[in-house]
């Protein structure tokens with residue numbers, strides 16, 4: 293991976309600090325984990341103009357501009373939607389960060405709100421949210437819509 297620009301690294305640190313505070317989450321006790329994710333986000337910001345989650349495997353386009361069907365799009369396409377732009381939909385809905393950037397004080401990702409069968413639940417078991425009054429902005433909107441009998445909005449991936 294090419295070294296991201298200092299400006300993007302600083303931007304991502306500032307963003308992550310602010311988002312952790314807002315969502316009631318912490319950085320991982322192992323600083324290398326946090327630094328690695330910040331560098332990945334900064335590299336994507338440099339290359340694609342948006343902080344695309346660095347912890348997914350995005351397919352590449354073939355010579356005809358096609359790519360295999362799957363959960364993820366090629367990076368240059370994925371940045372056009374917001375699903376995996378940090379803070380991604382999973383964070384905004386379930387408060388779950390599979391990169392381990394936004395975690396509990398002990399360094400575990402919050403899995404309490406994940407749907408049954410989600411891989412996060414299978415890997416980490418039930419990890420309760422120590423600050424349930426913070427974060428999950430999109431999750432709260434969807435719950436409200438559901439409560440009002442409206443549609444549930446976009447299905448999380």
Ligand code: SF4
Pocket residue numbers: 329344345346347376377378379380381382383388389390391392393394
């Ligand atoms: S919040 Fe989502 S996009 Fe951001 S680092 Fe975590 S998993 Fe990746």
